[in-house]
Amino acid sequence: MASAPARVVITGGCGFLGQMLARSLLRRGTLCTHTATGVEGSAPIGELVLADVASPPRLLFEELEQRAEIAVGDVSDAEFCRSLVGRGDGPLSVFHLGAVMSGQGEADFDLCVNVNLHGTLHMLEAARRCGAPRPRFVMTSAGATLGSGAPTDWVTQDDAVSDATRATPHTTYGMTKACAELLLADYSRRGFVDGRGCRLPSVVCRAGAPNAATTSVYSAVVRETLAGVDTSSPIGPGVGHAVVGHRPAVDALLTMHEASAMAVDATLGFDRTVFVPSIAVTLAQLDAAVRAAVPPHAASLLGRVTYDVDERLSAAVGSFPTRAIGMWGDELTAADLVRHYAEDFPDALAEGVTLLGTDN
Numbered sequence: 001m002a003s004a005p006a007r008v009v010i011t012g013g014c015g016f017l018g019q020m021l022a023r024s025l026l027r028r029g030t031l032c033t034h035t036a037t038g039v040e041g042s043a044p045i046g047e048l049v050l051a052d053v054a055s056p057p058r059l060l061f062e063e064l065e066q067r068a069e070i071a072v073g074d075v076s077d078a079e080f081c082r083s084l085v086g087r088g089d090g091p092l093s094v095f096h097l098g099a100v101m102s103g104q105g106e107a108d109f110d111l112c113v114n115v116n117l118h119g120t121l122h123m124l125e126a127a128r129r130c131g132a133p134r135p136r137f138v139m140t141s142a143g144a145t146l147g148s149g150a151p152t153d154w155v156t157q158d159d160a161v162s163d164a165t166r167a168t169p170h171t172t173y174g175m176t177k178a179c180a181e182l183l184l185a186d187y188s189r190r191g192f193v194d195g196r197g198c199r200l201p202s203v204v205c206r207a208g209a210p211n212a213a214t215t216s217v218y219s220a221v222v223r224e225t226l227a228g229v230d231t232s233s234p235i236g237p238g239v240g241h242a243v244v245g246h247r248p249a250v251d252a253l254l255t256m257h258e259a260s261a262m263a264v265d266a267t268l269g270f271d272r273t274v275f276v277p278s279i280a281v282t283l284a285q286l287d288a289a290v291r292a293a294v295p296p297h298a299a300s301l302l303g304r305v306t307y308d309v310d311e312r313l314s315a316a317v318g319s320f321p322t323r324a325i326g327m328w329g330d331e332l333t334a335a336d337l338v339r340h341y342a343e344d345f346p347d348a349l350a351e352g353v354t355l356l357g358t359d360n
């Protein structure tokens with residue numbers, strides 16, 4: 001018997017990763033879900049809902065304009081969250097990405113707790129009570145759940161972190177994400193949802209407008225330079241930072257969703273969140289990779305990167321661990337990050353800027 005179509009809700013769906021993920025989902029067309037009889041099966045994607053507190057004038061991809069439904073609202077409003085999950089007449093998958101970022105979270109404690117902590121709880125509750133059999137619930141956590149650089153921390157800058165590294169967040173953002181991981185684990189242990197979390201490092205390179213992450217300059221150095229726009233960085237050129245590309249970040253979310261419940265139970269046990277493997281890059285390496293990626297005639301069209309270093313911020317970022325060991329993943333390079341961005345967003349490159357060896 002054919003499975004009923006799945007309802008897929010992406011909170012933060014109008015954000016960068018939300019839209020990248022939505023496009024990948026539409027291209028796949030099906031998802032692994034729990035059926036009413038308790039077994040897992042493949043279901044066609046019926047409705048795809050992008051739930052976000054703000055809807056941009058234009059989405060990144062035309063196919064999303066055509067095929068995705070946009071629901072504008074705030075995940076810190078429990079009623080809005082309930083309205084997203086449907087009536088339980090088919091499988092439900094939630095990708096919970098909607099969040100306040102680290103910079104904004106440090107500026108506004110109440111907003112960060114309301115959105116990132118209460119919002120996660122509201123989405124978990126909505127999924128639990130929607131009537132669909134054991135909804136898959138994929139959540140984005142962050143490397144900011146860890147601390148580093150304080151004598152009492154469990155991890156120092158030189159450590160390669162793993163899923164067993166203890167969380168000692170230094171920011172309200174990191175604290176809310178660590179709490180959300182524990183909520184996801186307990187809702188899963190009780191069988192309310194089938195939760196899986198991805199602890200992401202900084203995603204490079206994000207398209208469109210910068211977000212309010214304290215480390216957003218690691219994307220700006222690629223994006224703005226290729227767009228012919230100058231960047232002034234508050235973080236020093238030699239400060240290494242843990243990053244992942246946007247393609248592997250989306251792959252990680254899909255891989256976690258598609259893993260069988262038996263495999264997840266056996267591998268993760270009571271913990272439901274894993275690190276997405278990262279590589280360490282500096283701003284100088286990213287800048288050099290951009291310049292090496294274009295032919296000589298395009299070099300003069302690139303933006304320039306200058307440094308107006310905020311020593312406190314630079315030292316804080318420099319104290320983060322730069323390597324996360326995760327469950328899968330090929331080694332990326334700075335050159336890959338630049339190429340993937342330029343291939344996926346050719347319209348964002350300055351006129352006349354092409355990649356070596358391509359027509360882009």
Ligand SMILES: NC(=O)c1ccc[n+]([C@@H]2O[C@H](COP(=O)([O-])OP(=O)(O)OC[C@H]3O[C@@H](n4cnc5c(N)ncnc54)[C@H](O)[C@@H]3O)[C@@H](O)[C@H]2O)c1
Pocket residue numbers: 011012013014015016017018051052053054073074075076096097098099100101115119140141142143199200201202203204206211212213
């Ligand atoms: N991009 C990264 O480098 C990175 C790194 C680690 C973790 N993450 C996590 O990945 C997720 C997606 O990040 P992104 O890079 O796409 O960021 P983004 O800022 O592009 O997207 C986040 C989206 O959440 C929405 N949002 C904010 N408050 C909301 C609310 N109250 N209700 C509903 N939606 C709300 C925003 O409007 C935005 O569209 C976030 O949970 C983030 O914490 C991202």
